[in-house]
Amino acid sequence: xxxxxxxxxxxxxxxxxxxxxxxxxxxxxxxxxxxxxxxxxxxxxxxxxxxxxxxxxxxxxxxxxxxxxxxxxxxxxxxxxxxxxxxxxxxxxxxxxxxxxxxxxxxxxxxxxxxxxxxxxxxxxxxxxxxxxxxxxxxxxxxxxxxxxxxxxxxxxxxxxxxxxxxxxxxxxxxxxxxxxxxxxxxxxxxxxxxxxxxxxxxxxxxxxxxxxxxxxxxxxxxxxxxxxxxxxxxxxxxxxxxxxxxxxxxxxxxxxxxxxxxxxxxxxxxxxxxxxxxxxxxxxxxxxxxxxxxxxxxxxxxxxxxxxxxxxxxx
Ligand code: SF4
Numbered sequence: 001x002x003x004x005x006x007x008x009x010x011x012x013x014x015x016x017x018x019x020x021x022x023x024x025x026x027x028x029x030x031x032x033x034x035x036x037x038x039x040x041x042x043x044x045x046x047x048x049x050x051x052x053x054x055x056x057x058x059x060x061x062x063x064x065x066x067x068x069x070x071x072x073x074x075x076x077x078x079x080x081x082x083x084x085x086x087x088x089x090x091x092x093x094x095x096x097x098x099x100x101x102x103x104x105x106x107x108x109x110x111x112x113x114x115x116x117x118x119x120x121x122x123x124x125x126x127x128x129x130x131x132x133x134x135x136x137x138x139x140x141x142x143x144x145x146x147x148x149x150x151x152x153x154x155x156x157x158x159x160x161x162x163x164x165x166x167x168x169x170x171x172x173x174x175x176x177x178x179x180x181x182x183x184x185x186x187x188x189x190x191x192x193x194x195x196x197x198x199x200x201x202x203x204x205x206x207x208x209x210x211x212x213x214x215x216x217x218x219x220x221x222x223x224x225x226x227x228x229x230x231x232x233x234x235x236x237x238x239x240x241x242x243x244x245x246x247x248x249x250x251x252x253x254x255x256x257x258x259x260x261x262x263x264x265x266x267x268x269x270x271x272x273x274x275x276x277x278x279x280x281x282x283x284x285x286x287x288x289x290x291x292x293x294x295x296x297x298x299x300x301x302x303x304x305x306x307x308x309x310x311x312x313x314x315x316x
Pocket of ligand 1: 247248282284285286288290291292295311312314
């Protein structure tokens with residue numbers, strides 16, 4: 001049984017007296033101990049989908065229909081008090097910029113022990129010991145001394161490790177990692193991804209991993225869903241998506257990856273539509289090299305092809 005299920009999620013933004021739909025019937029399921037990636041260009045709806053799970057939406061965003069089921073509870077209808085208990089403890093967030101989650105005025109030790117005292121029922125020395133242990137688990141050297149340091153005394157990669165340590169300290173069941181390595185250089189990026197994979201294996205933690213980088217998704221994720229203009233356009237195992245992509249957008253994303261055999265980089269022509277754009281047919285139609293007459297008229301539905309799902313008229 002899935003640990004998290006997003007069912008028919010629809011979301012709109014309200015702006016200047018109008019509602020603009022940003023998510024269209026998003027369906028995803030995350031299994032225990034699995035890493036599910038959401039991949040796509042900036043603004044395609046990946047982050048807003050993840051923030052819907054945490055119920056951390058901007059004031060002008062409104063979920064118009066759908067369910068988010070976690071342990072038999074619909075997270076969209078439980079009380080704010082119960083949601084606060086789940087958020088941060090059972091479902092943790094590793095953001096792109098760790099400074100948005102760390103308080104610059106407090107030491108890493110005081111921030112970690114506060115979380116441990118709140119969620120683990122440990123106090124004083126015991127909480128401090130646990131804080132040191134989790135810092136060691138995320139491979140921060142000299143953990144005892146580093147507990148006394150402030151966030152600005154850590155590098156970007158080390159700050160990201162601290163955030164991951166907070167999730168371990170809470171025994172989080174699900175970690176939402178929102179572009180966790182985007183701000184880091186390539187070597188540190190690889191180390192952080194390795195750490196996330198280690199945690200997935202050791203604690204059977206489930207990950208919702210958000211990325212615009214198909215190469216990373218291929219390396220790290222078990223399953224992946226490709227998003228475009230608020231729609232899931234294809235989902236499957238990450239290996240199947242990479243080696244046997246079906247949707248023209250997935251194919252274009254893979255073609256745009258850097259390749260050792262050529263210095264030429266492919267790009268996807270045009271821009272993704274804005275949330276304010278109206279489209280009757282396929283949202284990818286203006287950029288699609290395989291478009292047909294039907295594509296601008298009728299929006300394709302997500303259909304099952306073997307173990308994959310794809311929404312494209314080429315497959316109907
Ligand atoms: Fe391209 Fe048509 Fe498929 Fe959309 S439905 S991706 S426009 S072929």
